[in-house]
Amino acid sequence: MDTKYRMHLLVCGGTGCIASKSSQLIQLLKEELEANGLEKEVQVISTGCFGFCEKGPIVKVLPDNTFYTQLKPEDAKEIVAEHVIKGRYIERLLYVNPETQEIIRDAKNMGFYRKQMRIALRNCGFINPENIDEYIARNGYSAIAKCLTEMTPSEVIDEVKKSGMRGRGGGGFPTGLKWEITSKSISDQKYVVCNADEGDPGAFMDRSVLEGDPHSVIEAMAICGYCIGANKGIVYIRAEYPLAIKRLKIALQQAKEYGLLGENIFGTDFEFTIDIKYGAGAFVCGEETALIHSMEGLRGEPTIKPPFPSVSGYLTQPTNVNNVETFASIPVIILKGSEWFASIGTEYSKGTKVFALAGKINNVGLIEVPMGTTLREVIFEIGGGIKDGKKFKAVQTGGPSGGCLTEKHLDLPIDFDSLTAAGSMMGSGGMIVMDEDDCMVAMAKFYLEFTVEESCGKCAPCRIGNKRLHEMLTKLCEANGVEEDLDLLRNLSVVVKDTSLCGLGQTSPNPILSTMENFYEEYHAHVFDHKCPSGQCQSFRRYYIDAEHCIGCMVCARNCPTNAITGVKKQVHIINQLICIKCGVCMEKCKFDSIYLN
Amino acid sequence: MSKIKSLDDLRKIKAIVEEKMKLRENSANSEIHVQVKVAMATCGIASGAKTVMEFMIEELEKRNITALVIQTGCMGYCFAEPTIEVTMPGKDPIVFGYVDTSKADQIIEKYIKRGELVDGIIPKNYESI
The missing domain is CATH 3.40.50.11540 (NADH-ubiquinone oxidoreductase 51kDa subunit)
Known part of the structure; x- marks a missing residue:
């Protein structure tokens, strides 16, 4: 009969945490326990994903439910010396709520876990998957x-x-x-x-x-x-x-x-x-x-x-x-x-769904919620809101086949049918959150790039159509778009959707259609106003030198990789917009803040 | 490994492993169980807190009481070590001082089983998060 342990240390052994050295951490924890003669009292278990990947590697100490985050292998010594032997919580390793700066010791009190209901993930982070x-x-x-x-x-x-x-x-x-x-x-x-x-x-x-x-x-x-x-x-x-x-x-x-x-x-x-x-x-x-x-x-x-x-x-x-x-x-x-x-979920979508939260969100990770939970709950309560206090702009659900949902959809209960009705889809459960700095045209281009790469090429609409769609989006992002492109983009999207052989082509234009639906003003601005409202598309950037502040030190000119800056020492410099590649090096190097963006 | 040929075989394995994993299940529902915190700072350990903790773990189990025995740091009552804090579900925690195994036995029998108070209660002078 094996020993009965009085304390369990659950260490996340998912891919994400292993990449941040959780295997070494497990090894060192075991060695430390042995060195202190505690290997028969305290058990170290490598589990599956806890879901809270943003703050991995994670160790959960039982029975007191203490939740340590972002551990390094060298923290093993302190955990054993302080927590296991003396029962003292190690404050610097506890989770801090990014909004209130409050330290949360017990995982049960974290907003991230409170709203979740784990069915498919019931054993993840709880058992040793190899046993x-x-x-x-x-x-x-x-x-x-x-x-x-x-x-x-x-x-x-x-x-x-x-x-x-x-x-x-x-x-x-x-x-x-x-x-x-x-x-x-x-x-x-x-x-x-x-x-x-x-x-x-x-x-x-x-x-x-x-x-x-x-x-x-x-x-x-x-x-x-x-x-x-x-x-x-x-x-x-x-x-x-x-x-x-x-x-x-x-x-x-x-x-x-x-x-x-x-x-x-x-x-x-x-x-x-x-x-x-x-x-x-x-x-x-x-x-x-x-x-x-x-x-x-x-x-x-x-x-x-x-x-x-x-x-x-x-x-x-x-x-x-x-x-x-x-x-x-x-x-x-x-x-x-x-x-x-x-009894869980909505009328036509029962049970729970696992989502992978990614993008500009505080708690990147894996969650499981009952169907019918609203996007607001997922993004702001479980996900902890948008990174760096920025403004929420959109969330892409359903990956490259899905669409984007905006602020007006935040109170939408998530299920198969509501997402489809809103022009997106459930997909397999990826959720990529975007903030005010993300350009929706560039986002659509990113997804089309993916589908162009992944199209198997069997049917013409998907093979050729997606390629053309991607070219048009590139044209828009590179500040070369013309009015006709917008209609063409929409029409071709519909044709690709209607005529492709399989689900890949039938859904690949969705990111374009849904961003055109929800953020048409951005497409408009790229073509007619010659600017990218979020500032993400580099081609629209114009760097200028402020004549009042420039002292002519020549630092920018020396660092410009394309020699686009001309000027004589101690005189105001000028950027040649035709040669400038908008890399931003000049702005970075200028010590007098005299270079600005349009 | 012997083969599992029937539901009974499966249940047998389940019962054995469940026992070993009980700590994890109980921790997941900590609010419905008795929680015993044993102060295990240097002063506590020196006065025999470890023996008390082991006694608590073993005896609670023998007497069929589902409880979480948690080791904690110094509670500040170094004069009264070993000290333990007992929280019954839904009730405020109570701190007992000068706990040895016979006192621990009384605490289990009187306070945890029947809700009667025992000597040696230390008025709590702090709030914890």
């Missing part, structure tokens, strides 16, 4: 046991249908219905596929679930297999997620050793195995038909639906594709019941 026993202690594998021993496949499907669960990958298709359709397809061999090809820039929901709680996905895939009559599961995961892959492999191995995967699971004749297939990180492979082709060894290109994968998918067999987060929620639905799940 199957800890998952079992949190009711793990009880859901599959219940399904196999007490329920028929159609009863399980009914339960999932009644819960109102909709696919978390972006489409929002009812999960139970998808399972039912696949279960009705007749075939000797069916497949369950987990889509872990998370491609939106700034999104890391699926990665965190797989890193923090891989068993929940494994369990749910087996449940799905039982429902649809499949004995093979495949996780399609991008190779850029090495930690998620490593933990998933460990989890698969442990599940196999316990007999929770393989033949005769829980003494029944149900059999299920899971393989991993690696993707090369192509955005389009998140689309289910492209994903299936990639798994088959073909080019990752989508094909027209129907036939849907539930009829003819992997190796032309019926295949059920669900996203990581969808799977992670399933065991809870089975154990707590569909009614419980359906």
